[in-house]
Amino acid sequence: MFWELELVIYIFLLISAIVALEVDDLLVAVVMMTIFSFLMALLFVAMGAIDVGFTEAVIGAGVTGILFVVVVYQTSRKTND
């Protein structure tokens, strides 16, 4: 548990979350969401929760990314805000 490492990961988490909410292209938002999940898995492993980190890396960064891409392609890709 190194708190400097965790602080850096927290700051990148905030940046990726805000970019995922503010960007115009929804596909970019989905990719930022995947990066957010992977950084969160890194943070869980740094905190010692290896099982939760493994689950988050498989599900949040793998399966949720595929489902988000499918829903973006089935509907529209552009958004106004």
Add this chain to the structure above:
Amino acid sequence: MLEFFTGHYAYWFTVILLCVGVYGIMFKKNLIKKTIGLAILQISVVMYWVSIANKWDATVTTLDPNIPVDQVANYLNPLPHTLMLTAIVVGVATLGVAFTLLIAIYNRYGTLDEQELLEKIQ
């Protein structure tokens, strides 16, 4: 002072991340953006539970024969990890339900913007 900071900054970041998720739900018009905000809020709650299960100088929750189990401070607390493990998987299943509802709405009304939907429903 530094000790107070290292003991509490994780809570502050968790609160800020939760408020980013609530901001996405409250202010964004597009329904996919609202779903992304919901996912961020969900993960921030998981992060709070994992961060309160932490102990300084403790090892992970797999038993090591060299580390005695009598001293409880040697191992992390396994109960919040278990609860959050199931919460993540149930979260992705319910997100799948949200996605199917989004596709059904788009097939019927042709848009995902909140204002246009309210006009088309009436």
Add this chain to the structure above:
Amino acid sequence: MKLLKFAILALFAGVLIYASNDLPYRGDPDNLMHAERSITDTPVKGNYFIQEAYNDARTPNMVTVVLGDYRSIDTFGEQVVIFTAGLITILVLRKQRRREE
């Protein structure tokens, strides 16, 4: 209206950060959550899981034992929730396809 929403959100964040300053230090082994006995003098379950998991199920990974043995009815409920979520996707989109035809 938008300004009012921002004010409510800022107030929410301020109250939560003010409240979080009274939480115990993160990672302190003397937290009430990690203590041997609670304030009502009953044993705390997390310590029991750490100490007796290997003797009860011969499994080194404590998370697996808590998931599969001590809290197995909870896990069964979660599995039923996942199963129901899968069935709901069939129901929602099948009704949609019938309307198109």
Add this chain to the structure above:
Amino acid sequence: MKEQFQSPIVLLGSRLLSPYIMLFGWYVIIHGHYSPGGGFQGGALLAASVLLIRVAGGTRLSSLQLREVINTPMATLGVAIYFLTGVVAVLAGGFFLDYGQLPIPGLEAAWLRYYGILIIEVGIGLTVMAILIMIYDNMVKGEDHA
């Protein structure tokens, strides 16, 4: 999906990777007693190995690997394995999901709990795999492109 472009390199890479991801998924389920892993993670890995072929190859090719019809029976099988384990423990004289009473001869109660956890994790893995594939299949329904 709508804008499909046929690329043999992507298809070949996916077909090369998919069996190894599936093997790793079964390893994660079965070795979950000694290392991080278990039913939920292993089931998600199995689903990822099937979804990889479905994304890269399209509906017609992926029906050779795993047919869409058997999603619902496989999910039901997973729930049934979990529930019947509990019912067998009740019939043998214990409580619901009390693995120490399972009727396997020649083992002490602690090892019976070891094998009971293994059985229910296989059930959880089957359910999670089938449900994640089922959500994907219902979302791309009607977009047969390959």
